[in-house]
Amino acid sequence: MAALRHRLTALFEPRSVLVVSTLPMPLFKEVPARLAGRITQARITATQVQVPDRLEGLTETQRLDLALVCIEPVRLPQALDAIRVHKPRVVLLLPSNLASRDPMEDMVYARSWARINNCLILGPRAFGIQRPHLGINLSHEPQMALAGRVALVSQSRSITSALMDWAEDVSLGFSAIVSVGDEAVIDVPEVLEYLAMDPRTDSIALYLEHTPASRRFTSALHAVAAVKPVVVLKVGGQRQQGEAHEAVFNALMRRVGAVRIRYFVQLFSALKVLVYTRRPKGRRIALFSNGNGAAQMALDVLGSDAAVTCPELSPSTQRALDNLLAPGDQVQNPVVTYVPLTPMRIDSVISTLLDDKDIDGVLVLLTPDPLADMPAVSRELAMLSASARKPIITCLIGDADMRPLRHLLDGVGTPAFRTPDTAANAFDLLARYHYNQHLSQQTLPPLPLGTLPEVEPARELVRQIQSERREASEQECRDLLRYFHVPVVDLRVTHDQGEPDPDVPPMGLRFETDDKLGPYAVFGGADHADWLSSSYPAVELPPLNRYLARQLVERSPLWRKSLSSQLTPLVLTQLLQVLERLSDLMSELPGVRRVVLDPIMAGENSLYIKSISISLSKQSMLVLPETAGYRHMAIHPYPRNMIERRQFKDGQRWTLRPIRPEDAEALQTFMRGLSDESRYMRFVSMLRELTPRMLSRYTRIDYDRELALIATVRSPNPDNRNHPRDEIIGFAHYLRNGDGRGAEYALVIGDAWQRRGLGVILMEALIQAAAEQGLTYIDGYVLASNSPMQALMKRLGFQNDADPEDPSMRRVWLDLGETRRSD
Template sequence: MEFCSRRNLWQSGILEYGFIFVKTVSMLRHRLAALFEPQSLLVLSDQPLPIEHDLPESLKGSATFIAVQAGRPIVLAGVSDSSGPRLELALVCIAPSRLPEVLEALRVLRPRALVLLPVDPPSTDPLEDMAYCRAWARINDCMVLGPRSFGVQRPHLGLNLSRQAHIAQTGRAALVTQSRSIAAAVLDWAADVNLGFSAVISLGDESMIDVPQVLDYLAMDPHTDSIALYIDDVASARAFTSALRAASTVKPVIVLKAGHHPPGMGPLHDAVFNALLRRAGAVRISYFVQLFSALKVLGYTRRPRGRRIALLSNGRGAPQLALDIMGPDSAVLRADLSRASLNALQALLEEGAEIRNPVVTHAALLPETIRQILAVLAADASVDGVLVLLSPDPLTDMAAVARQLAAITHDARKPIITCFMGDATMRPLRHLLDDAGTPAFRTPETAVHAFSLLASHHYNQTLSQQILPPEPMDQPPRLSEARAIVRAARDSRRLALTPGECQDLFDCFNVPIRYEAQAKDGSNGALDGAAPMAIRVQRDPRLGPYIQFGSGGHGALVSSQDRGIDLPPLNSYLARQLVERSALWRRVLSRQMSPQAEVLLHDSLERISNLVSLLNDIETLLIDPLFAGTAQLAADSVSIRLTAATALVLPETSGYPHMAIHPYPARLVQPQCFKNGDPWMMRPIRPEDAEPLQTFVRGLSDESRYMRFVSMLRELTPRMLARYTRIDYDRELALVATVQVPNPEHRGHPHERIIGFAHYLRNADGRGAEYALVIGDDSQRRGLGACLMRGLIEAAQVQGLTYIEGVVLATNHAMLSLMTHLGFRNDSEEDDPTMRRVWLDLGESRDTNP
């Protein structure tokens, strides 16, 4: 009883494994396709627009231009009315005073998308315009971009839906901004350095189309390999985080955000936002000038696997400038070359050359010499990338060296980034390297920042997609007792918990911290002279609760530059990374803390994360100072304060709205029994299920593999494992069925074995979801598939989805029979007679009890 979901398959990375569908995959058209790839166009404008003179071939015959004249009514002559197919896109550039008239005229055409370009003079009340457009868009089911939007450019289509006179060059990076001035500046710069784009969009006032929707579209856009994002503000932290994570899972995303200290957001808002980007797998840049470096380096196909960099230069000055911004606190640091590399470099270079990284030669560089040096550095296992820093040299044929670098970097096993310092003679050489697909920079600082960006991307991707070994869920919290403590405090009209209540709350969540007033004496195991630590939980007004680990005690400074900040939920891996990013760990604790205390600290952070996830009444939690003994943690002071407003709904039943990242939905863990009484468990998948899921797939029969994957796939790739086990519960769900079996590797102690897997992922229309289901061969025909599907259906209804669908092989009679039994409708697939589309109206399914 297996099923292949085509979109699930595509998004999981099946194509990288080498298995390709015989027929082209047809998926639901994204709602923003009408904006980025319109099939019909109406232009309403009171002034000339560039698209009138340069209409793409794809729109010739399906585009209409209407010039609006002052004082005359708007007449949509020659345009189909409501009896015909819906208009795909309307492009409007008209005085704000006539906006209601224009929208009323467009209503009969039912456009799928609408772009509102800026005009001069501007509107006297832009907020009123935005509210009017938002209401109109909802009533008429139209995706509105703007008002006051830069518009959209799709260079590969020749589509210029903006007021810019020239369209950008074609490239593979998408530019998304909340500022049309930023978009215009980047396009002007890109034209000078021959940088192209797959798409350019600036959102304007965001009456309907926002950043998360655009990220969703670009994540699946085959013409986009990477995304550069400029934002002023985030309206919905949950929607932004979910869309950003979905996009960065498949494509690098670089974020430039204005406003490091926005009013009303708190002093650590910027650091919390950085933490959110890390968890989503994106990379933050701090300055506008870095955006140009980011756009250049995003197109580079080579990605470092670490942060250790080797430097090669024809002088001492450039590498010293680079080293000034490298180090332990930077994203990259200087690599220590192996003895074999040092010997090889000594044989290659002139006497007196520096070989201990940076590698500095003062002799005239020959193309063959630089090829040999780079071969040595790239082969060194302690080197993750190479930075080549070159200044003009009258003794060297710099053009020949640049051509050699262009040839080398194309096939190099590790990233090689170059810096050609200078302008008059070096600028054409940078263009040569850029055109060859390898990024070249003007200064050592920008080159190091580009490498830092690549290294940060690798680290953040590790955080968002890391796979953990299997671990059982032990010591669940006593949630009812914990909530009773909170209710008792509120009944007493108190927002601050007493010390005893704080300790009781920790006990309910099994937090291994002992709270005693004299935590520093020897009786509690604390080390003499131990560095005071602190764990702080606070709420950001926009991003929700966050956890900070760092220095404690009197006089401790809480710095926004300290990277010891993360957002819940945490697991043990993320808790360890949180500690190791902190300045306190690097400077003191890494040399002082015992391994046992370190494990307790990670466990404490993980359980405190669980506490603030499940108790949405917690406003602040402070453990300061906290001391580490040889085998325990002890706190001098603990304080917990509740929110002023009482939480009216439980977070696990309302989608955890107080958090930016949806935690593990523990409420869906449900013990079950087969008809013969044998127990099994249905629960959402966890990151630590990667290895059991791989074992499950390997154990499938050839027939089951074909039914599920439409291929003879033997096992899942690491990327597929991460995709299926690192679930974004805000937009998808994966349920597994498990049984307890003896584990011979652990003296026969029982462990979980996966026997079934079900998954759904929201469709591009945002209203429905596509499901996938596979049951192990020895567990079929026991009602397992029906139970997992009912779990998916109920969860989809709670999330407000209106339908669930799948595409099943026509020969998979068992699956088709199950879906019919569950009330699904069975339709033929027009594009592929070997497939059947099965779907369920989730409104109707509420009354279905098969």
């Protein structure tokens, strides 16, 4: 739970820099204070790259943090060979003024050199990096960006430069700007991992031209979106990979809690609204305008597919507005006044709308009015917005007179926009963000509902079909559905359970596999060959729980058109069970590439099918997905196999299990209950409780890149009539290190539960999980004065080394390769 070290610190906050460049670098125009006396420049001649034996600010035993290399591509091997002696942690490869004859060859060479020399490389052909608050400009860009709280991560140098120019025009500042170039070593997922922990970054703008490798990208994006708003602008996918991939990518953004935008002009508007601290708790907004035209333009944007709605105001709200507004004004939603506004009137109207329990936010649209004191109205609106408990988004239409008023509102933290469409889109984006964040917290229930699937016979059947290199027969398709207890009646086999209702339109359901993002589900009408446009909403990624399955169905046009009123509750439940159990099938059988049930017909009590199609892939079923980390999926399922019921020597029962999002409150209670000594030994501070960001960070985790195990006992909950609840008594966690081979662990045991062997059990389970995921070592940093923790780790076979950078800490680590061999 303490801040974990990251190897990209040498890139984002270097303490020493070596410059190997044939071009003048902006870094030398104004040397940042933290690098004063710590920048060394290599001497480059026509035949040699000469690097001094001693570098500025470094002792003989210290490694160089960063080498900035900008040289003709044909001389890249010469430059890298020259800097090798100083063992740089990171090398930044900027483009020179000469193009490479073979960029792919440069990338392969850089990657090999980095592996041999235990070094990271950003590039080749990277934009570089800027850290405005530190004054660090490691790029060709002559102008330093303004300092701010937004990080910009990009796959394009040119778009990065354009975004910087645009941001300057709207006075948007950045915490970091980085473009990864050819991604020889450092890629987008690793940059996101660092920014998730960067205290200077509050939100992230991500520009993509291709989808990064599925699992690492998903894990990193899930981790950062759990604690910071992420806006993703992705281009080119529909042309390069087809509309189906784009629809699946949209589904992925929903599940990780990020927000995707489609147009360049939306990027800064999205960032502007997502850093707003007040976010709606629902989808219902009220519109208020000093004229009908602006309100109608906003309504045109908020069509039937919008994430927000404009519901009817409550009768009491309408009566109150009728008393506040002039005769002829409109008191329905949208609320429209035609008389000049006053500060008192706008305060009364907006306060009345905020008090309506059926309204989750207010959109205020104002046009210039020569008869009104618009600056005074805006100041009153700014004061009201700053203290409102629900979000207020404003649109002040115009430029010359209205621009300073928008700046006034922006200054108090309430987003102000120039046009009705951007303001309406901003509320729509807020609602989508809230919805996506809710989806991102969904995990499978701790135990499967209903009858457990017969996984082993199903896997054996798939292995047999694969070994015979043939398609599954109809009977084998039925067998696979039966093994996973999919509740459908096959009309080709029986007519004994009623008949379909001809008035209910037939449905279709298929699970497909995207080459990059793995399995996905699509639901809609029958004969779905042309369903999957890039904007089709009824797409979801496994694993599915009941909530996710229902959301998938309800996002389909077929649900809104007819199914919502035609399916009986019993049949709807069966439909959701079909989705859940086929999701389990795709999760547990990586050899299955495609499952199609089409058509599906509904009766009063059953679902019926006439056709099943199951296609297999070449993916081996010999390696179990639970031991391989479910690599065939973008999202790692909740690891139910790690749940264990145990008991202490005195007979008291307790449970060991992976943490879940709903454990946040229990984890905070656990933290508050620690003694000052335990808190200091674990966190090296007197931190009394987790911040909201830390709490989210340690309960909403990706079970592939990290793992948090908790020990719980059942105890009465005084806040719920003493009904039993899970009380956390121990917490163990690991997070993959940037090298992908190891992980850093953390362990804390409740004071009343120490010296009962709990720490050993938690660490042994953590070590076993790390080994099963293929990690080669696990390490942690322990206070040199924390003798009990060091003794515990010694008992588990850990080695204990001094931390060369901090004598008050010890690096305590275990070689998992040797551990597995000894077993």
